[in-house]
Amino acid sequence: MHNSAPWIVSRPAIKTLDCTIRDGGLINNHKFTDEFVRAAYNACIAAGVDYMEMGYKGSAKQFSRKDYGAMRFCEEEDLIRIIGKHDTEATGLKLVAMADAGKSEWQKFVPKKDSALSMIRVAFYAHQLTEALEMIQHVHDLGYETSANLMSVSVLSNAEIDTVLEAVAQSQAGTMVIVDSFGHLYREQIDQLYTRFAAALKGTNKEIGIHAHNNLQLAFSNTIDAIIHGANRVDATMGGLGRGAGNCPMEILLSFLRNPKYKLLPVIEMLQHHIEPLRETLDWGPSIPYIITGSMNRHPKVAMDFLVSPDKKNLIGFYEKNVTLE
Amino acid sequence: MHNSAPWIVSRPAIKTLDCTIRDGGLINNHKFTDEFVRAAYNACIAAGVDYMEMGYKGSAKQFSRKDYGAMRFCEEEDLIRIIGKHDTEATGLKLVAMADAGKSEWQKFVPKKDSALSMIRVAFYAHQLTEALEMIQHVHDLGYETSANLMSVSVLSNAEIDTVLEAVAQSQAGTMVIVDSFGHLYREQIDQLYTRFAAALKGTNKEIGIHAHNNLQLAFSNTIDAIIHGANRVDATMGGLGRGAGNCPMEILLSFLRNPKYKLLPVIEMLQHHIEPLRETLDWGPSIPYIITGSMNRHPKVAMDFLVSPDKKNLIGFYEKNVTLE
Numbered sequence: 001m002h003n004s005a006p007w008i009v010s011r012p013a014i015k016t017l018d019c020t021i022r023d024g025g026l027i028n029n030h031k032f033t034d035e036f037v038r039a040a041y042n043a044c045i046a047a048g049v050d051y052m053e054m055g056y057k058g059s060a061k062q063f064s065r066k067d068y069g070a071m072r073f074c075e076e077e078d079l080i081r082i083i084g085k086h087d088t089e090a091t092g093l094k095l096v097a098m099a100d101a102g103k104s105e106w107q108k109f110v111p112k113k114d115s116a117l118s119m120i121r122v123a124f125y126a127h128q129l130t131e132a133l134e135m136i137q138h139v140h141d142l143g144y145e146t147s148a149n150l151m152s153v154s155v156l157s158n159a160e161i162d163t164v165l166e167a168v169a170q171s172q173a174g175t176m177v178i179v180d181s182f183g184h185l186y187r188e189q190i191d192q193l194y195t196r197f198a199a200a201l202k203g204t205n206k207e208i209g210i211h212a213h214n215n216l217q218l219a220f221s222n223t224i225d226a227i228i229h230g231a232n233r234v235d236a237t238m239g240g241l242g243r244g245a246g247n248c249p250m251e252i253l254l255s256f257l258r259n260p261k262y263k264l265l266p267v268i269e270m271l272q273h274h275i276e277p278l279r280e281t282l283d284w285g286p287s288i289p290y291i292i293t294g295s296m297n298r299h300p301k302v303a304m305d306f307l308v309s310p311d312k313k314n315l316i317g318f319y320e321k322n323v324t325l326e
Numbered sequence: 327m328h329n330s331a332p333w334i335v336s337r338p339a340i341k342t343l344d345c346t347i348r349d350g351g352l353i354n355n356h357k358f359t360d361e362f363v364r365a366a367y368n369a370c371i372a373a374g375v376d377y378m379e380m381g382y383k384g385s386a387k388q389f390s391r392k393d394y395g396a397m398r399f400c401e402e403e404d405l406i407r408i409i410g411k412h413d414t415e416a417t418g419l420k421l422v423a424m425a426d427a428g429k430s431e432w433q434k435f436v437p438k439k440d441s442a443l444s445m446i447r448v449a450f451y452a453h454q455l456t457e458a459l460e461m462i463q464h465v466h467d468l469g470y471e472t473s474a475n476l477m478s479v480s481v482l483s484n485a486e487i488d489t490v491l492e493a494v495a496q497s498q499a500g501t502m503v504i505v506d507s508f509g510h511l512y513r514e515q516i517d518q519l520y521t522r523f524a525a526a527l528k529g530t531n532k533e534i535g536i537h538a539h540n541n542l543q544l545a546f547s548n549t550i551d552a553i554i555h556g557a558n559r560v561d562a563t564m565g566g567l568g569r570g571a572g573n574c575p576m577e578i579l580l581s582f583l584r585n586p587k588y589k590l591l592p593v594i595e596m597l598q599h600h601i602e603p604l605r606e607t608l609d610w611g612p613s614i615p616y617i618i619t620g621s622m623n624r625h626p627k628v629a630m631d632f633l634v635s636p637d638k639k640n641l642i643g644f645y646e647k648n649v650t651l652e
């Protein structure tokens with residue numbers, strides 16, 4: 001046990017990634033107004049956030065423009081309409097899109113030199129590893145930074161995780177992210193996963209990231225846990241906006257990082273003017289049904305459905321129905 | 327880094343303490359209905375909770391019965407009226423009251439044999455150490471279990487903490503609690519504090535407890551942190567009901583402890599029928615103003631006042647006003 005005070009010192013190697021629009025879009029099919037997305041973009045720049053994930057590069061064959069907002073697709077013309085011509089150097093902000101294995105026409109992506117985007121994060125389930133590796137190689141060849149985001153890690157065996165890690169270690173991905181999709185993990189599990197990731201990626205110069213969900217009110221805590229071990233890529237969303245119980249709140253993360261380049265006020269402004277008003281029509285953040293799915297290591301979908309049902313105050317019924325599944 | 331799975335194993339030495347009524351009473355002057363207190367009591371018994379803190383032993387000279395509810399006083403006749411004659415052995419539940427140094431007529435407490443209470447927790451600030459030690463000795467002599475709860479530990483120097491620990495180590499207190507009144511601490515600070523407490527109390531057979539607040543959404547996490555180190559006395563409240571950002575939620579804690587003696591359903595019932603309806607008139611739990619006071623290591627009072635003011639949606643104004651204090 002050291003007795004120094006690491007909490008008053010910043011670690012410049014840590015880069016923050018705002019995924020408010022990307023993860024938040026999972027609760028409204030990305031039907032944000034252009035004004036909302038623009039406000040988030042301006043807040044990220046003013047707050048000194050390093051990366052902003054604008055949304056998904058979703059396949060137009062699988063998702064219709066009628067049912068989904070522009071940030072489900074992140075076409076270049078969508079980005080230009082909303083934020084104008086993005087200048088990475090002048091703003092200090094790198095733009096990111098997520099591409100899901102199985103849900104993206106990644107073969108058609110334009111080269112980085114023709115895009116507002118600097119990075120593509122490849123999201124995949126373990127059984128989609130082969131496609132994910134092809135995607136990583138392809139977007140790397142197009143000139144993008146890449147990240148390997150293995151989803152739902154809390155339901156995988158160590159053997160499965162190790163197989164993914166071995167393959168990613170040899171890939172061009174610059175970052176590999178610990179993704180706790182179900183919000184199930186806690187400190188000792190994060191510790192073990194980080195150690196496992198770090199051992200497999202040793203010597204590759206890859207960064208390790210953390211993407212936490214807040215089912216057990218541990219999203220910020222798990223993010224800190226990963227940072228303490230050495231994770232330098234950290235995801236957060238303003239107001240915790242995100243699927244189900246939501247994400248690590250950017251406003252808590254920036255308060256914690258002690259890096260003078262980060263400014264909290266622009267995030268508070270975004271919260272007051274844009275995020276908090278969303279609560280009139282959208283529901284997210286920690287609540288009792290998410291505790292139940294999180295502690296049982298289940299997908300939050302049943303809780304999300306419950307919370308928009310007429311029966312949403314019947315917590316006892318939800319508990320009894322879902323625990324019976326055990 | 328061990329590679330076992332401690333999270334599926336329970337540790338029977340851990341005892342849970344429900345302080346829903348005691349800490350929750352700080353937001354409504356303990357004006358709970360008898361029915362509400364009775365429901366919490368029955369929920370604790372049915373859930374297998376080990377200790378229930380009924381409220382404060384507040385001085386009737388300092389707190390009037392007109393302005394404060396019965397659980398600010400926890401007189402024997404109040405307890406009998408609400409819960410009947412309590413049987414510790416039959417219910418498996420020990421009843422507790424908190425006595426604040428400077429706010430309690432502890433010299434007049436009845437002996438344990440004449441009380442429904444099994445334990446008195448002595449709450450004190452560092453500068454009240456002398457009275458706290460007298461209180462601990464006195465209530466021990468009356469036959470009660472005792473606990474030393476040093477408040478606001480996050481604003482004390484190590485020299486001050488060490489002086490308190492040395493004195494408590496020689497006292498009759500059975501437990502010493504790490505109390506993060508401002509919800510400021512995170513993992514590395516809890517780790518260091520636990521280590522400091524454990525070193526000072528070594529060989530005394532005293533237990534270490536944890537009482538966390540949720541300003542930075544770390545109440546459950548910090549509780550786990552202390553448990554991982556060895557804390558066997560853990561405070562929580564149903565629905566996180568408590569001052570300001572609230573406490574470690576009992577429903578998350580019980581889900582985590584994996585001890586078959588604990589039952590979650592009675593807590594869910596209490597939440598649905600009694601706690602959630604309180605939200606119509608009372609405000610508690612994590613929110614942006616508490617992030618600001620928590621991260622700045624300040625008392626939550628300014629945030630509590632703000633959240634009941636007409637200006638409560640003006641987060642920007644709150645931030646600017648309170649950060650200017652730096």
